[in-house]
Amino acid sequence: MHVLITGGAGFIGSHLVDLHLARGDSVHVVDDLSTGARANIAQHEDNPNFRFDEADVLTWDRIDRVVGWADRIYHLAAIVGVYRVIAEPTKVLATNIVGCERILRAANAGGWKPQVVLASSSEVYGHNDESLLREDQDLTVSTRAGTRWGYSVSKIADEALGLSYAQRYGIPAVIARFFNTVGPRQVGRYGMVVPRFVAQAVRNEPITVFGGGLQTRSFCDARDTVVALDALATHGKRNTFVANVGNDREISILELAELVIERANSRSVIEHVPLKEAYGEDFEDIRRRRPDLSRLRSMTGFEHRFTLEQTIDDLIAIERKRLEDSRNGHCTLVRPQSERAA
Numbered sequence: 505m506h507v508l509i510t511g512g513a514g515f516i517g518s519h520l521v522d523l524h525l526a527r528g529d530s531v532h533v534v535d536d537l538s539t540g541a542r543a544n545i546a547q548h549e550d551n552p553n554f555r556f557d558e559a560d561v562l563t564w565d566r567i568d569r570v571v572g573w574a575d576r577i578y579h580l581a582a583i584v585g586v587y588r589v590i591a592e593p594t595k596v597l598a599t600n601i602v603g604c605e606r607i608l609r610a611a612n613a614g615g616w617k618p619q620v621v622l623a624s625s626s627e628v629y630g631h632n633d634e635s636l637l638r639e640d641q642d643l644t645v646s647t648r649a650g651t652r653w654g655y656s657v658s659k660i661a662d663e664a665l666g667l668s669y670a671q672r673y674g675i676p677a678v679i680a681r682f683f684n685t686v687g688p689r690q691v692g693r694y695g696m697v698v699p700r701f702v703a704q705a706v707r708n709e710p711i712t713v714f715g716g717g718l719q720t721r722s723f724c725d726a727r728d729t730v731v732a733l734d735a736l737a738t739h740g741k742r743n744t745f746v747a748n749v750g751n752d753r754e755i756s757i758l759e760l761a762e763l764v765i766e767r768a769n770s771r772s773v774i775e776h777v778p779l780k781e782a783y784g785e786d787f788e789d790i791r792r793r794r795p796d797l798s799r800l801r802s803m804t805g806f807e808h809r810f811t812l813e814q815t816i817d818d819l820i821a822i823e824r825k826r827l828e829d830s831r832n833g834h835c836t837l838v839r840p841q842s843e844r845a846a
């Protein structure tokens with residue numbers, strides 16, 4: 505199979521690259537390396553089945569040729585991370601919406617209909633704080649919080665684009681709503697909570713819990729996420745549908761902080777940081793987020809391989825190695841313990 509992965513040097517995309525190359529597929533990645541990193545795909549650079557274009561999806565000049573070559577397209581290239589979304593509100597809308605439209609337009613122009621998988625997000629549920637978020641529930645985006653919602657709006661627009669191209673031109677699109685994906689290669693620079701807590705715990709620095717910490721999230725290991733995505737795409741060869749992709753174990757941010765401290769055997773203390781200080785504006789945090797996975801499970805029979813504890817242990821091992829290397833003045837790539845054992 506020929507697979508195009510936009511954003512394939514990023515955190516989730518690079519795990520998809522690993523999965524498809526391990527299976528013998530040909531993989532083409534386009535990534536502008538804005539949040540992605542060459543190091544995430546460096547292990548494949550000599551693989552004859554692997555190609556990489558460093559380009560922005562908005563201006564990528566080989567788009568028609570490569571989209572026309574692909575049997576399956578994962579469109580993951582986007583501006584992500586709360587800090588980047590706050591800092592670059594116009595770019596979020598342009599890149600996420602126009603980039604998605606460009607990919608779909610090229611897929612349609614190619615004449616034959618590749619399977620498209622679009623990365624959406626639990627952010628589309630906005631303020632909906634039902635105990636379990638189901639795909640057919642309303643998407644409730646507040647008008648109060650200014651640009652904070654630009655990301656949600658961009659992902660709702662991407663979903664609408666995917667559904668429209670499917671209905672109008674018959675391009676099959678799986679729309680995957682990711683819920684808090686975590687795991688190796690994720691960086692905390694743009695706000696993501698788990699790599700931040702792990703880095704703080706390993707250094708015995710205060711763990712910065714934003715707000716009261718009673719807000720909840722459900723974290724899914726990226727190595728599970730990509731297996732679920734592939735299973736959905738296989739199921740959806742000629743179908744268009746929306747599906748939640750994540751893990752339904754819910755945990756408060758305070759409990760997460762305690763868990764990371766315990767797993768790292770750390771001397772860190774928990775420090776509460778007001779939301780305004782953390783994000784620099786009147787920020788509306790989401791109170792709770794837990795996916796209903798009935799659709800994913802009934803379509804694919806998907807089962808998770810990683811518990812949150814395993815993911816955290818892997819991340820602690822990677823972070824310790826990184827710290828040790830930086831103290832010794834060199835840099836190495838580390839494979840997580842669970843991968844070495846596999």
Ligand code: UDP
Pocket residue numbers: 586684695696697698700701712713714715719721757789790
């Ligand atoms: N968070 C935190 N400390 C940090 C980073 C994030 O307490 O250093 C909180 C954040 O306010 C949110 C939760 O952790 O309630 C998850 O944040 P993240 O940005 O990882 O994901 P999202 O809010 O998009 O679900």
